Amino acid sequence: MNERKPLAELKAVDWDMIVVGGGITGAGVVREAVRRGCKVLLVEQADFAWGTSSRSSKMVHGGLRYIAAGDIRLTWHSLVERERLLREAPGLVTRLGYWFAHYEKTFPGPWVFGFLLSVYDLLARVRDHRYVARDKFLEQMPGYREQGLRGGSRYTDALVDDARLVLRVLDESMDEGACVRNYTRVEAPLLHAGEVIGARLRDLESGEAVDVSCRTLINATGAWADRLRSSIAASKRVRPLRGSHLVVASERLPVREATIFMHPDDGRAVFIYPWQGRTVIGTTDLDHHDDLDEEAHISRQEFDYLLRAANRQFPGAALVDGDVIATFSGVRPIVSSGRGLHPSQEKRDHSVFSEHGMITVTGGKLTTFRQIALDVLRAAAPRLGIVVRDRGEAVFAPAPQDRLGARFGRTAQRIHELPAPQEQALLPGLDYSLAEMRWSLRHEQVVHLDDLLLRRTRIGLLCRQGGEEFLPLIAPLCRDELGWSEERWQAEVKRYQQIWQRFYSLPA
16 A cells, blocks of 8 residues: 555546545445556545454355345345355455254254355355254354254355455555545535536645545445535435444453354344454444444443353353453444334445435445446446446456465565564564564554554454553554654553543543
8 A cells, every 4th residue: 555645636637536434335446446447545534444344253254144034135146246256355354153953942053044155155165064063062162052052054164354354455455546535525526517427535644635636435434424425415225233242351251153043032143253362352233322433332221231241151151340351332233214223223235325416325344346347337337338247357466375465465575574573573472573563553543552552453452451552562563664752652551541441441
């Protein structure tokens, strides 16, 4: 990824498309547009993946419950894209077993669940599920609740580092000519005769503002979509829903694969799964009424809800507050049905609508970001003079089959070749090195310390107190690569610690 271009340079270009929003949806649109020859600019008002795309449940999945709800088309699209990402991004997207326990006199039983899994596998064109009896299940899930247990069904889906997925898509888009810029806000669309012809951009670090023209403006801001639309449309489409998670040490709740079960309070699905050497418990599903410009954070009610679920399924774990390393919460941009449904009953389909030269896309799933992008381009095609067909191109270019290749794609070898071999070693208890942090500081538009510790790496989610023990090692890198003075470093540390304590720690 290249460094942030000066704002004045953006004004000099007649852009075919300006994409607003640096999450996975915006990244996917840029990727598909630039490979069709469009001049594309993406701007993000915070950091790339700052919103939902760094705080999702980390799952690349088909959505088994969508079959039960009769939404076969969404499940099929999701499974096709799941298999594509597993092929094209090995190591970044990894297949994982999911277990569902069956208990006496509870629904669904093994036969009904097995039928759903047969349909799931058929749509994915894999044969990847089985049922095992009680003892075999407990071998796979030691410590699981035993009373009334009959056995368990296993199927597979996948996990991902969601923020790194966004960064890798953006990086490959920039290799093909796209321009992307974080901490750049769209102040307002520019209108002529009632039609959008550009946008006023403001650099949130310098305060500088410029007017930039484009043939079409893509509103890919997720939960913020109605805010950008408000200048041209009064109706509201988005229902922000919050999903929260707990991260605990793997030794306190050791799971080799994921388990899905129904919460005893309300029957909602809850997952417990391994991720980057830790165990994650999630997720909730609540209407989010807080300020969208602040990071979402878990409530005490959600915290207790998830802890109670984990302790019921793994009664021997006896988890308490102090076992939780960190929390994270994301806001899903669900397209509201307007019928007052419970949050879990709202559909996860995406919607694309065109209004006076602005194309808004919202809703949808991380897994289907490529399909969503193609639908956006089809809506924009008349203004761009292009024909959009799904030719099945790879999302990612071939990359080295190693840890860095999974995260950084084609540039991984250049990280291996960085001087200072001592920086290549992994940090204690983590799967990150100082070398890759140096690379991110140099090439991935890191503006603040939280960009590095919460999104370029996930140290802030994996370590107590946000990984403050590693700050003395990181300080010299920031001075070398970003030119930070000691005063700037201390200010960044203070900013990061305030963000972590408020949005990623345990609730009061």
